[in-house]
Amino acid sequence: SQWGEENLQALSIQEGEDVTMNCSYKTYTTVVHWYRQDSGRGPALIILIRSNEREKRSGRLRATLDTSSQSSSLSITAAQCEDTAVYFCATDPSSSFSKLVFGQGTSLSVVP
């Protein structure tokens, strides 16, 4: 799982497998952003989940948010090689102007 003093995590799975990445955060938030970052590029938002949603789906992606345990997860169903990337969760603890706080990230490698 991401956060705190943890180093960047690395996961390697085979094509077709399911994978879940977890994120625990320290500061209260009502929204969690999940970004993916491909090599040499900036982060791109893949799912934004709010506290009133608890679960959100987008294609093969599914995000959950549990504000009581201050945790979120991102699942990928039937992973494909193009899902290979670094995945970050980010919270926005500010109640006024936005300032994202990123986790360490999970480096996901999907191999044939």
Next chain:
Amino acid sequence: GPKVLQIPSHQIIDMGQMVTLNCDPVSNHLYFYWYKQILGQQMEFLVNFYNGKVMEKSKLFKDQFSVERPDGSYFTLKIQPTALEDSAVYFCASSLLDWGYEQYFGPGTRLTVL
């Protein structure tokens, strides 16, 4: 989708010199951000900017840093003078709305201070 551009992609300078990193945000966006990422570490917030003003800055945003967006042109991050610890990838982001909405990131500028 909307794109944020950053120029240059890589900048190498000597310690003590001034550097300006340029960001071309999404055209109708109103909120602008800079983040810093040291190799192997998490991305960290530097500053946000709205209506010509810095709204909030982190402890990483040292006195040597400044931001501006003159006349709706590039959103710039200037470091003067640079220090070795400023070596990192700097990401610019922009958003149409503020808190709780998507930020669009550029590809980053890799700054190397020698």
